[in-house]
Amino acid sequence: xxxxxxxxxxxxxxxxxxxxxxxxxxxxxxxxxxxxxxxxxxxxxxxxxxxxxxxxxxxxxxxxxxxxxxxxxxxxxxxxxxxxxxxxxxxxxxxxxxxxxxxxxxxxxxxxxxxxxxxxxxxxxxxxxxxxxxxxxxxxxxxxxxxxxxxxxxxxxxxxxxxxxxxxxxxxxxxxxxxxxxxxxxxxxxxxxxxxxxxxxxxxxxxxxxxxxxxxxxxxxxxxxxxxxxxxxxxxxxxxxxxxxxxxxxxxxxxxxxxxxxxxxxxxxxxxxxxxxxxxxxxxxxxxxxxxxxxxxxxxxxxxxxxxxxxxxxxxxxxxxxxxxxxxxxxxxxxxxxxxxxxxxxxxxxxxxxxxxxxxxxxxxxxxxxxx
Numbered sequence: 142x143x144x145x146x147x148x149x150x151x152x153x154x155x156x157x158x159x160x161x162x163x164x165x166x167x168x169x170x171x172x173x174x175x176x177x178x179x180x181x182x183x184x185x186x187x188x189x190x191x192x193x194x195x196x197x198x199x200x201x202x203x204x205x206x207x208x209x210x211x212x213x214x215x216x217x218x219x220x221x222x223x224x225x226x227x228x229x230x231x232x233x234x235x236x237x238x239x240x241x242x243x244x245x246x247x248x249x250x251x252x253x254x255x256x257x258x259x260x261x262x263x264x265x266x267x268x269x270x271x272x273x274x275x276x277x278x279x280x281x282x283x284x285x286x287x288x289x290x291x292x293x294x295x296x297x298x299x300x301x302x303x304x305x306x307x308x309x310x311x312x313x314x315x316x317x318x319x320x321x322x323x324x325x326x327x328x329x330x331x332x333x334x335x336x337x338x339x340x341x342x343x344x345x346x347x348x349x350x351x352x353x354x355x356x357x358x359x360x361x362x363x364x365x366x367x368x369x370x371x372x373x374x375x376x377x378x379x380x381x382x383x384x385x386x387x388x389x390x391x392x393x394x395x396x397x398x399x400x401x402x403x404x405x406x407x408x409x410x411x412x413x414x415x416x417x418x419x420x421x422x423x424x425x426x427x428x429x430x431x432x433x434x435x436x437x438x439x440x441x442x443x444x445x446x447x448x449x450x451x452x453x454x455x456x457x458x459x460x461x462x463x464x465x466x467x468x469x470x471x472x473x474x475x476x477x478x479x480x481x482x483x484x485x486x487x488x489x490x491x492x493x494x495x496x497x498x499x500x501x502x503x504x505x506x507x508x509x510x511x512x513x
Contacts, residue, residue, distance in 0.1 A: 145185050145272045152253075152266050157181040158279040160254060161333040162366055162383060166374065169193050169265030172214075173367035173378055175296045175316040175334045178254030179266065180280045185273030188238040190216055190253060193265035194228045196371040210311035212264035213257040217317075218249055225256070227312060228264050250280060257311035258296040259367040260337055263378060285330035285510055286389065289321040290363065290427070291397035293338035294442055297322070299484025300493065307484040309338070318490040320442070320472075321395070323497035328504060328511055333391065335363060342398055342419045343412070344405035353405050359398060360423060364430070385430040393504065393511075394427060395437045399447045406447070413450055420454035421461065428464060437504070441472035442488055442496050470503045472496045 150156045152170040161177035163170050172178055197211045216224035216237045223237045238249075255264060271277060289295050297319030299307065307313060316322050316334065325332035337359065339346045345357025362368045366381040399416070406412040424436065438451050452469045459467050473495060475482070480491035488496070504511050 143274045145274060147270065148183075148273050148276050149268055149270045150277065151268060152179045154279065156269075156277050156279060158282060158331075160252070160331065162335070162388075164366065164381070166265065166376070169267040171263060171265055171373060171378075172212075172255040173259040173263040173369055173373075174255070175258045175319075175336055176254050176256075176322050176332065177334070178252065180250065180252045181269075181277045182248070182250050182280050183271050183273045183277040184248050184275065185271050186238065187236070187270070187272040188216075188218065188249075188251065189234060189236050189270040190224070191232065191234040191267035191269070192228050193267055193374075194231050194233070195263040195265075195369070195373040197262045198229060198231050210257070210261040210309075212255060212262040213311045213314065214264055215254055215256050215317065217252040217254070220250075222317075228262075232267075254317070256297070256316055257314045258298075258316075258336065258338055259369050259378070261311050261369070262371055263367070263369050263373045265373065283329055283331045285328060286332070286391045286393075287325050287328070287330045288333045288391040288394045289325075289336065289397065290359065290394065291321065291334075291336040292340050292359075292401055293336075293487060294400065295319060295321045295334060295336035295397050296338055297493070298338050299487040300490050302484035305482035305484065305486045309484060313484050318493060320488075320493040320496035320500060321397075323493060324395075324500045324504070327497060327501040330393075330511075337362060337368065339401055340398075341401035341405070342423055343402050343416050346401040346404050348404075350405050350407050350409075354401075357401070360426060363426065390431060391434055393435045393437065394431060395439055395500070396423075396427070397439050397442075398423075399440050399451060400443045403444060403447055413447075416447065417450050417454055417457070420451060421458050424454065424458040424467065425462065428458075428462060435466040435507070436468070437500075438467070438469040439472055439500055439503075440469075441474055442492065443475060443486075445471055445474055468503075468507070470500065472499055
């Protein structure tokens with residue numbers, strides 16, 4: 142091995158590949174959405190990473206808000222998760238790999254991602270330090286790029302909880318075990334996730350089908366960077382619009398919505414008609430800013446009662462706009478007897494794995510660059 146030098150760098154595009162919707166803010170890259178992060182390559186040994194907390198950790202933004210869940214992050218080196226932690230302080234640095242050449246010397250691919258969703262908390266990825274032969278480089282961008290739009294299922298809600306009786310916590314939310322992240326990895330695709338637990342198209346999750354949850358609709362959040370209960374360095378993330386024209390466009394978009402709407406719709410025919418109308422409208426909203434991009438409606442993992450309506454939405458949308466590359470796939474509902482549950486009756490990793498296999502097979506069947 143050549144002589145190692147110390148390299149200290151910020152996660153700019155000069156050194157890292159960007160994963161999902163992120164942006165640089167002063168000395169850090171802001172990560173809010175699930176699985177957003179960076180990836181890079183280096184030849185060397187030591188690896189140290191610094192993170193900045195949002196208003197849930199206090200810092201210069203006032204006292205901490207412990208009733209709001211803090212951001213869970215991971216550092217994955219050569220496919221192995223070396224760091225999995227929740228950011229509890231305004232600034233935290235971690236030695237991910239030490240200086241023992243027997244353990245970590247050589248060529249390494251490092252992926253740093255946020256495991257939890259945006260609503261609860263945001264994190265800043267700051268300075269990265271390595272001992273290396275030369276400056277780290279971004280890993281190559283894939284020619285495949287999938288965007289996932291969804292709710293708690295897409296986020297990986299509760300996957301790390303041992304059973305269904307656990308309540309929500311970012312400590313058990315792990316997008317790296319979700320069908321979305323797994324599908325992208327199986328297909329060798331770069332990805333972006335726009336997903337919020339509890340959200341729907343005509344209602345978020347509600348305990349009372351007479352009262353729709355109108356403050357948890359996905360439509361207002363698709364066109365912005367992210368939405369969070371908290372601030373990062375005094376900034377409200379929802380004020381930052383997403384630049385669809387300037388940023389990289391996906392070649393495939395997967396939408397997994399309807400589970401929360403079902404809590405409101407039940408068997409009401411008028412509500413079903415409203416859901417159909419709003420689904421067609423949302424397909425139009427997504428298509429308008431992503432013209433020519435293939436769209437896949439995938440539904441059923443936590444119950445498939447609305448799947449026929451979503452199929453009809455696909456048909457109506459295709460007739461309305463004349464764009465043919467819109468598809469629907471029914472995902473097999475989770476099987477508790479076989480796979481168990483995560484928190485609050487959400488899918489376990491085994492159920493997510495099955496869904497990712499089904500979706501991967503379906504996408505490959507459409508041909509093109511994804512075909513085997």
